[in-house]
Amino acid sequence: MLIEAENICRSYRNGGSRIEAVKDCSFSVREGEFLAITGPSGSGKSTLMSILGLLERQTSGKFRIGGQDTGHMSADIRAGLRNQILGFVFQSYNLLPRLTAQENIELPMTYAGVRAATRRTRAVELLRKVGLEERQAHFPNQLSGGEQQRIAIARALANSPQLILADEPTGALDSEKGAQILDLFQEINKAGRTIVVITHDEDVACRADRILRMKDGCIIEDELVLTPHYQADTAKAASFVRHPELRGTGLQPRRPE
């Protein structure tokens, strides 16, 4: 298992009161899975993702990544894992405005101590992958929203992370641009990367293999989706259907309408 969350809770103190943003959430994510977390605004999706992304700690419960308990990890180890095995994509792109598209993509590799020549080659390769080779020297404010999001995805892929976490990656885009981003996620997933995408958009969620639905901090449903893309990938579909975790859970593979 790539991710195992056991009875995770996260509460915030707000003046005198306590907000329980995430309540008793348990689930796991296997290598190669494309998981969507959905639910209304305020249901705890971003808080849960901050925990998965080692940006925040749960108040209680266990969180393991690659079989390792993260509870006792030092801040340095957590930062190292974030840089090496996680890639983040945010709704608002979070590109650095004074760096070019290529320099933004190179940044995680700089942090990881990759040599300049290697960084450059890899950044150009990633620019090609997201279809923005000719935008390499552009600054973020010279790019459209869809282009900035594609640069942000290229940046998230820079260190070849095992797990990509995306929080509302298509939230700021029109449906056509959003669909392009989702095509890209599906392609990345087919190439073997695990993806967790947060969305409140059903159309986005239906691109995933599996949907976790949240409400008031709780996971209220854990549903398998057999997308056409996924049905075509029979080996992957079979591994899901055969997976012992599914037995006895009442989870039914659902065919698309």
Ligand SMILES: Nc1ncnc2c1ncn2[C@@H]1O[C@H](COP(=O)(O)OP(=O)(O)O)[C@@H](O)[C@H]1O
């Ligand atoms: N840093 C924080 N301090 C206090 N309350 C927070 C904080 N982050 C989130 N919350 C609260 O936790 C709940 C869940 O928020 P969030 O995880 O952002 O939900 P979602 O991403 O589903 O919209 C909300 O009620 C929100 O106001």
Ligand SMILES: [Mg+2]
């Ligand atoms: Mg959110």
